[in-house]
Amino acid sequence: MTNADLRAATHDLLAEYAGLLDAENYQSWLDLFADNCVYKIVSRENDEQGLPAALMLCETKKALTDRIVALLKVVHYSPHHSHRLLSNIRILGRAGDIVNVEATYALYHTNVEGRSQLFGVGLYRDRLLVEDKGLRFLEKIVVIDSFSITAFLAKPI
Amino acid sequence: MTNADLRAATHDLLAEYAGLLDAENYQSWLDLFADNCVYKIVSRENDEQGLPAALMLCETKKALTDRIVALLKVVHYSPHHSHRLLSNIRILGRAGDIVNVEATYALYHTNVEGRSQLFGVGLYRDRLLVEDKGLRFLEKIVVIDSFSITAFLAKPI
Amino acid sequence: MTNADLRAATHDLLAEYAGLLDAENYQSWLDLFADNCVYKIVSRENDEQGLPAALMLCETKKALTDRIVALLKVVHYSPHHSHRLLSNIRILGRAGDIVNVEATYALYHTNVEGRSQLFGVGLYRDRLLVEDKGLRFLEKIVVIDSFSITAFLAKPI
Numbered sequence: 001m002t003n004a005d006l007r008a009a010t011h012d013l014l015a016e017y018a019g020l021l022d023a024e025n026y027q028s029w030l031d032l033f034a035d036n037c038v039y040k041i042v043s044r045e046n047d048e049q050g051l052p053a054a055l056m057l058c059e060t061k062k063a064l065t066d067r068i069v070a071l072l073k074v075v076h077y078s079p080h081h082s083h084r085l086l087s088n089i090r091i092l093g094r095a096g097d098i099v100n101v102e103a104t105y106a107l108y109h110t111n112v113e114g115r116s117q118l119f120g121v122g123l124y125r126d127r128l129l130v131e132d133k134g135l136r137f138l139e140k141i142v143v144i145d146s147f148s149i150t151a152f153l154a155k156p157i
Numbered sequence: 158m159t160n161a162d163l164r165a166a167t168h169d170l171l172a173e174y175a176g177l178l179d180a181e182n183y184q185s186w187l188d189l190f191a192d193n194c195v196y197k198i199v200s201r202e203n204d205e206q207g208l209p210a211a212l213m214l215c216e217t218k219k220a221l222t223d224r225i226v227a228l229l230k231v232v233h234y235s236p237h238h239s240h241r242l243l244s245n246i247r248i249l250g251r252a253g254d255i256v257n258v259e260a261t262y263a264l265y266h267t268n269v270e271g272r273s274q275l276f277g278v279g280l281y282r283d284r285l286l287v288e289d290k291g292l293r294f295l296e297k298i299v300v301i302d303s304f305s306i307t308a309f310l311a312k313p314i
Numbered sequence: 315m316t317n318a319d320l321r322a323a324t325h326d327l328l329a330e331y332a333g334l335l336d337a338e339n340y341q342s343w344l345d346l347f348a349d350n351c352v353y354k355i356v357s358r359e360n361d362e363q364g365l366p367a368a369l370m371l372c373e374t375k376k377a378l379t380d381r382i383v384a385l386l387k388v389v390h391y392s393p394h395h396s397h398r399l400l401s402n403i404r405i406l407g408r409a410g411d412i413v414n415v416e417a418t419y420a421l422y423h424t425n426v427e428g429r430s431q432l433f434g435v436g437l438y439r440d441r442l443l444v445e446d447k448g449l450r451f452l453e454k455i456v457v458i459d460s461f462s463i464t465a466f467l468a469k470p471i
Contacts, residue, residue, distance in 0.1 A: 085244035087399035114305035148428035242401035271462035
């Protein structure tokens with residue numbers, strides 16, 4: 001994969017990630033993750049101090065899948081739609097079939113009355129796996145600045 | 158047009174669209190649309206249920222032009238500037254000279270006192286026409302999550 | 315530098331700019347500027363009317379560096395983290411080793427209690443210098459719509 005191809009594939013993967021979550025198409029969203037993936041949401045404070053506590057932690061794809069299944073079955077509290085904007089996608093480096101990427105996100109929620117508001121901003125710190133058929137997430141760490149609203153943190157960011 | 162060229166041209170067209178609207182350069186903005194274009198704003202609710210009612214509907218370029226002329230002549234209520242951010246641009250497919258594209262937007266308004274706020278978020282669902290001189294919008298459907306503020310919906314999004 | 319390379323390098327430079335400011339890595343951020351750079355923040359009102367008054371003006375890299383040093387030494391008022399999203403990056407033209415670029419930004423602040431809010435939106439109007447080792451900012455003009463919050467304008471945008 002050339003640098004230009006890697007760049008395009010990285011942007012496409014992140015756009016897919018956001019588009020599928022926004023569309024609440026969780027099954028296709030799960031397909032973007034490698035089999036031995038890690039998904040983690042952590043506050044900026046804890047991340048900067050190296051503290052291990054996470055706001056959400058799925059250490060296998062099975063755990064992530066279970067999380068989504070639970071989400072679909074039980075979460076009917078505070079219904080809303082979401083939209084996320086990504087920016088500043090940076091390919092930090094590549095070693096073998098692993099690519100380190102960072103990006104900034106802003107997440108908006110819209111309630112059933114059509115009112116939208118900022119839910120939070122933060123950083124995606126991703127490790128991508130280069131496979132024959134393209135890229136998938138091997139590790140996705142979401143470092144959130146906006147930790148005061150974690151009461152609502154049922155869904156992936 | 159190669160895939161890489163199409164990708165670059167698509168991103169450029171969407172950036173132009175946003176930049177020209179933000180600069181309130183409506184004449185150049187209209188030039189981005191094909192002669193037989195459709196411009197439509199619809200709520201996510203109606204879109205998901207296949208309901209036909211639109212918040213704004215211009216079924217020809219002439220209708221869209223008239224809309225803009227009316228806007229420039231009569232809208233002096235609630236003056237503001239706007240800025241929009243686009244993200245997650247996805248080329249869904251190409252058939253002949255038609256390209257299907259989706260993107261996420263967030264729109265901000267700033268009033269005359271310099272206060273900015275989120276006006277709304279949503280999805281652009283575009284059909285682009287590949288022409289000799291580049292791309293133009295054949296159809297632009299804006300699916301808005303934020304329908305509670307449609308009292309202000311005088312301008313294109 | 316081909317058009318495709320220039321495009322990629324421009325996007326990378328802007329992503330670096332945002333990422334380094336968000337990470338509060340000011341030393342590396344300064345390295346993105348050419349030696350004879352200008353950094354200026356101006357309100358949209360003043361910019362549109364050609365009025366010279368700026369909200370921040372550093373006419374040399376030394377002045378910009380001094381500004382950052384002062385920032386790091388004395389600003390402990392209203393501590394917060396920031397995240398910025400960039401969009402609609404447009405390469406307007408190239409003349410010799412100078413490239414004119416515009417982009418839209420939205421800037422978010424998060425306070426120590428983890429509450430995030432929109433700080434402001436506006437336009438980057440940049441002149442980039444093409445050098446052997448890549449691109450650097452020769453001039454960065456930030457045209458802000460959101461001028462009602464300039465009491466907090468201690469940091470670069």
